[in-house]
Amino acid sequence: MVVYSFYIFDRHAECIYKRRWLPRPSSIVGSKSSRPTSEASAPATGPPAVLGQSARTTDDDAKLIFGTVFSLRNMARKLGGEDDNFVTYRTNQYRLHYYETPTNTKFVMLTDIKSPSMRVALQQIYINLYVEYVVKNPLSPTEHPGGVGVNNELFEESLEQFVTRVLS
Amino acid sequence: MSSATKASRIGEELWKTRVDKVNAELVTLTYGTIVAQLCQDYDGNYQDVNKQLEKMGYNIGMRLIEDFLAKSNVGRCANFRETADMIAKVGFRIFLNIAPTVTNWTSDNNQFSLVFDENPLADFVELPDDGRAQDELWFSNILCGVLRGALEMVQMQIEAHFVSDVLRGDDTTEMRVSLVRYIEDEMPPDEE
Amino acid sequence: MSYYFTILSPTDVPLFNIAFGTSKSGGDGIARFRFPDTAQYMNQFIIHSSLDVVEEAQWMNGNMYLKHIDTYPPASAYISAFLTPSGARFLLLHQPPQLPTNNVSSATAGSGSILGSSFSGSGGSSSRASASSVAANPTSPQTEEAVRQFMTEVYENYVKTVMSPFYRQGMEIKSSVFRGKVTAAGRKWL
Numbered sequence: 306m307v308v309y310s311f312y313i314f315d316r317h318a319e320c321i322y323k324r325r326w327l328p329r330p331s332s333i334v335g336s337k338s339s340r341p342t343s344e345a346s347a348p349a350t351g352p353p354a355v356l357g358q359s360a361r362t363t364d365d366d367a368k369l370i371f372g373t374v375f376s377l378r379n380m381a382r383k384l385g386g387e388d389d390n391f392v393t394y395r396t397n398q399y400r401l402h403y404y405e406t407p408t409n410t411k412f413v414m415l416t417d418i419k420s421p422s423m424r425v426a427l428q429q430i431y432i433n434l435y436v437e438y439v440v441k442n443p444l445s446p447t448e449h450p451g452g453v454g455v456n457n458e459l460f461e462e463s464l465e466q467f468v469t470r471v472l473s
Numbered sequence: 474m475s476s477a478t479k480a481s482r483i484g485e486e487l488w489k490t491r492v493d494k495v496n497a498e499l500v501t502l503t504y505g506t507i508v509a510q511l512c513q514d515y516d517g518n519y520q521d522v523n524k525q526l527e528k529m530g531y532n533i534g535m536r537l538i539e540d541f542l543a544k545s546n547v548g549r550c551a552n553f554r555e556t557a558d559m560i561a562k563v564g565f566r567i568f569l570n571i572a573p574t575v576t577n578w579t580s581d582n583n584q585f586s587l588v589f590d591e592n593p594l595a596d597f598v599e600l601p602d603d604g605r606a607q608d609e610l611w612f613s614n615i616l617c618g619v620l621r622g623a624l625e626m627v628q629m630q631i632e633a634h635f636v637s638d639v640l641r642g643d644d645t646t647e648m649r650v651s652l653v654r655y656i657e658d659e660m661p662p663d664e665e
Numbered sequence: 666m667s668y669y670f671t672i673l674s675p676t677d678v679p680l681f682n683i684a685f686g687t688s689k690s691g692g693d694g695i696a697r698f699r700f701p702d703t704a705q706y707m708n709q710f711i712i713h714s715s716l717d718v719v720e721e722a723q724w725m726n727g728n729m730y731l732k733h734i735d736t737y738p739p740a741s742a743y744i745s746a747f748l749t750p751s752g753a754r755f756l757l758l759h760q761p762p763q764l765p766t767n768n769v770s771s772a773t774a775g776s777g778s779i780l781g782s783s784f785s786g787s788g789g790s791s792s793r794a795s796a797s798s799v800a801a802n803p804t805s806p807q808t809e810e811a812v813r814q815f816m817t818e819v820y821e822n823y824v825k826t827v828m829s830p831f832y833r834q835g836m837e838i839k840s841s842v843f844r845g846k847v848t849a850a851g852r853k854w855l
Contacts, residue, residue, distance in 0.1 A: 316626065316628075316659065317659050318659050318660060318661040319661075368661065372661075375658075375660075375661075379658075387549075388548065388549065406539070407542055407547075407548060407549050407627045408538060408539060408542065408626040408627055409626075409627075409628065410539075432543040436540055436542075436543040440536050440539040440540065441536065441540065447535045447536060448535075
């Protein structure tokens with residue numbers, strides 16, 4: 306199973322964390338090292354090839370993804386009632402997993418299409434990593450208006466470990 | 474099963490299994506020291522102290538709700554009555570090991586009171602004997618802020634204030650909570 | 666028996682004073698000192714004069730309760746002491762009633778001024794303790810035990826009172842709650 310990328314959006318629709326793991330060589334042209342980058346400023350060297358184009362920045366990706374899950378979620382609610390929500394969708398190229406907390410924090414993960422449901426994994430990330438390291442850190446802000454977002458080494462390291470060791 | 478009994482059970486269960494306990498006196502003394510220091514810093518201007526406590530609580534509430542949700546794994550409440558039970562029987566239970574009584578609902582179900590039989594924050598406390606604290610200081614006002622912060626995170630704007638406090642010589646300690654509105658989802662800011 | 670109870674800070678500042686009478690053997694809890702005219706300052710004087718003995722006695726053993734430590738025969742005043750680990754001294758002066766029964770109730774008005782309103786009443790003096798009871802014999806083991814119970818209960822309430830965030834170390838204890846608790850403890854044990 307391959308995890309392509311991971312995003313957190315807060316209740317103000319702000320992308321407070323994004324992280325891309327470059328896909329395995331099979332799905333990308335040229336052999337990029339698998340060095341992960343989580344910097345938004347780094348020009349995309351080929352966003353997960355599954356997304357096709359190569360000139361977009363991760364910023365654009367985040368906005369696109371937010372738009373997608375936001376619409377899908379609203380649609381799911383319209384059709385299935387206030388408590389309904391969508392869990393995942395897949396395309397020919399990738400699978401998107403979605404988890405939303407009651408505080409409207411949205412966790413999104415993109416994986417390859419063979420992956421099983423990641424809903425529990427996203428919930429684990431929320432409970433064991435996000436709440437423990439980000440929320441409970443008294444020095445990290447609760448709101449991130451256009452700011453640095455989740456800028457927390459413990460969280461990032463743990464997420465890295467979780468994704469590389471537990472999920473793959 | 475009523476939402477109150479259900480909430481009680483959840484609270485009980487979480488308290489037993491998921492909650493780290495700390496010494497109550499430590500909490501009481503820490504909080505008491507903060508309030509006493511604020512009273513000193515604001516030169517006995519108790520209105521300002523109340524306001525400051527509320528603000529501190531607000532910041533705590535915004536974080537606490539995430540911990541609450543992570544621990545309890547409960548979903549969204551169906552209505553405000555259920556929210557009230559969740560606050561009283563689960564929230565207060567796991568964070569302070571008390572379960573205030575939910576009562577005095579208005580007919581539109583938008584306002585209720587929490588009546589505290591016990592209040593660990595106020596153990597040992599006797600308000601300053603300056604003739605004003607008894608009328609002006611809401612010692613446990615931080616709790617109002619906690620509720621406001623926590624509920625704002627789950628899309629409810631509320632207003633909370635104490636209406637009586639045994640520390641002031643009242644018979645009960647009662648907090649009034651009113652729902653102002655449900656907060657709509659925020660949209661991302663428009664580009665250009 | 667009449668009692669005068671004082672808490673002294675480690676630096677000998679009086680933090681709390683109260684006078685009360687026995688409630689045992691039908692006592693009405695009203696202090697009737699033998700020399701009501703001078704009791705107000707004499708009690709304080711006698712208590713403070715016992716501090717030297719306290720300071721000697723406190724190193725003799727590790728107990729907090731030092732039992733009966735000093736006597737002032739002219740006023741037949743007996744002093745019991747209790748030390749808190751933080752160095753506050755609880756001192757209790759007890760003065761047995763004069764054995765030849767005479768009517769001292771007329772004198773209580775004089776001592777009322779130091780006692781606050783709750784003690785200013787002039788109760789009857791009908792009941793007098795027998796010589797063997799807790800109330801009458803200040804050095805009997807029963808009395809020592811009763812005083813220990815009283816001290817311990819006051820100590821518990823003292824701790825709670827000084828834990829109040831608005832109480833500062835060394836400040837006079839003005840809490841009416843504490844005063845009530847001490848009165849209750851006196852009624853219960855002495």
